[in-house]
Every structure is written in structure tokens, then in C-alpha cells.
Amino acid sequence: MDSGNTAVGVGRLIARLLLEWILLAIIGALIYVLYINIVFYLIPTNWKSVLLAYDSVVRSVIIVTIGAILVWDTGRRISDYISKYDRVRGTVLKFVLDTVLIVAILIALAVTFEKFGLSVAAFSGTAVGIIIGLAAQQTLSNVIAGIVIIMTGRYKPGDRITIVNWRYGIVRTMYPHEGLPNGFTGVIRNITLMFTEVISDSGWVYTIPNYVMLDALIIHRDVAPFKRIRARIDVPSSIDPWVFEERIKEALRDGRIKSVRVKVGETWQSINLYQAIIEVLADGKADGEELKDLVLREAVKIRNELGKQ
Secondary structure, eight states, rough: OOHHHHHHHHHHHHHHHHHHHHHHHHHHHHHHHHHHHHHHHTHHHHHHHHHHHHHHHHHHHHHHHHHHHHHHHHHHHHHHHHHTTTTHHHHHHHHHOOOHHHHHHHHHHHHHHHHTTTHHHHHHHHHHHHHHHHHTTTTHHHHHHHHHHHTTOOOTTTOEEEEEEEOOOOOOOOOSSSSSSSSEEEEEEEEESSEEEEEETTEEEEEEHHHHHHEEEESSHHHHHEEEEEEEEEEEETTTHHHHHHHHHHTTTTTTEEEEEEEEESSSSSSSSEEEEEEEETTTOOOOHHHHHHHHHHHHHHHHHHHHH
């Protein structure tokens, strides 16, 4: 990473944030001045005393709103900048800033309530009631699950995984018998407070609740030390299985492939056929679908050549 370009990028980010802070502060001041002018010049006299009594509430609302916008926008810009170099830290920072924003708003509202004679205890009880209500709707469950996922590093943006969960059923393939796990495979695109976004191998974008992801079996596709691939093909009984095995081993001399073994199984389709079960042990970073395609192509080619002899 070029330190000069990094310094320029950080400088631009700080300048942009300072400009936004100044503009929002001016907007907040203008809104308050507009409110005061409306109260003094446009509102009937008998209403002025009532509205002025709530002057501190108006100021608190303006400050809380401007502050929330500032924290949210600042956090978004900083996390986006950090995510260019480290997506995990950028996501964690966004979680922290979102949490700080929620806590700050609750504290500001508590202080406002206290000024008007409502105890903080009463406000806290209300807040707890709201939280319990959110938990009943699984909202809080998603948030807590998202924090756990980030803090434990169960997966991170960029990981290619398979998600296996009883809530989302998939019709399994009948052939081959060693079909893929009953789950969804894709690359993690983003982790938010509520959801995890996954780009499937088919190009679809899945938005999955975090509590489902925390409960699911996660198969990490990129970190396995090896990958086992199995392919089946029907072979005429006239072809010696030992010869077929030697030919397939010779054809599959590839840097990604560690070993090749052929087993013979019976088939119910014909007494003149047997089933060759080709087991390939490959490097963990190899593309399983690509290798399986290669194995089957070579197997068909060798079967045809041996069948003509």
C-alpha cells in the first residue's frame, strides 16, 4: 500500500467530514432560529408560553437528530474507507459506531426526560419494555447474533461458504449419490446489524437473518487442506477395471490432484455394465466442479477408447 496515497486519502476524508459537520451545524442552527421566529411572530400570543415551555425539547431534538446524522454518516464513511483495505475491521467498526449511536440517543432522551420531571428510572423501564418487545420480534436476536458473528470471526466478507440450515430446505439431487450438502453455497458480501448478504454461485444475492446464520452449519470452502471428489460412470464389462484405473490415473496427472483411486460397483441397469467410482483427492483450493468436469471428460474418453479395442 502506498503511504503517500493513503495520507492523501485520509486527508480528503477528514476534510469532507469537517465540511459535513459544519454544514449540519449551520442547518441545525437555522432550524432552531426558524422555530423561534415562528413562535414569536406567527403563533398567537396565548400559544407562545406553551411552545416556549418546550424550547429545551426542541433544542434537544435538533441536537440529537443532527448528532445522530453526524455519527451515522461519519461511521459510514470511515468504515467504507477502512473496508477498502480490511473488510473485517471496517465491518466491526460499523457495528461499534452503530452501537455508540444507539446508546448516545438513549442517553440524550433520558436527559431530556429528566428535565421535564420524568425520572430516568421511568425512562429506563420504558426502554427495557421496548427492548423486550423487539426481542419478541427477533429484531434484538438478529442484532446480538450479528455482534457474536463479527466478534467470533465465524465468517467474514469474501469467504466462500455453504450454509446448511433446517429452516431453508433444498431438494437434493438423486444422482450422484454423494450429492452436495443440503445447503446454499456462495460468497459473503456484507454483514450488517440485522442481516448477512451472500452472493450465491448462481449470481443471486441472499439476505439472511443473522440469527439464522448463527444457528446454521457453516462449511468453509476456502480453508480446507484437501478436497475429495467422486464421480461415477458406467463402463462395459469387457473393459478390464485394472486397465481403466491405470489409464485414468495417467490422464489425471495434474498439479492440483494428489491421488486417484477407482472402485468398482454393481449396476442394476445391465449385467453387461459395471460402475466405475472414481475418487480424487485434490488440493483444498482447487475448484471442485472444474475438477469433477475434468474427471468425467477423461473417463468418457478412456471408456470410448478401450471399448473400441
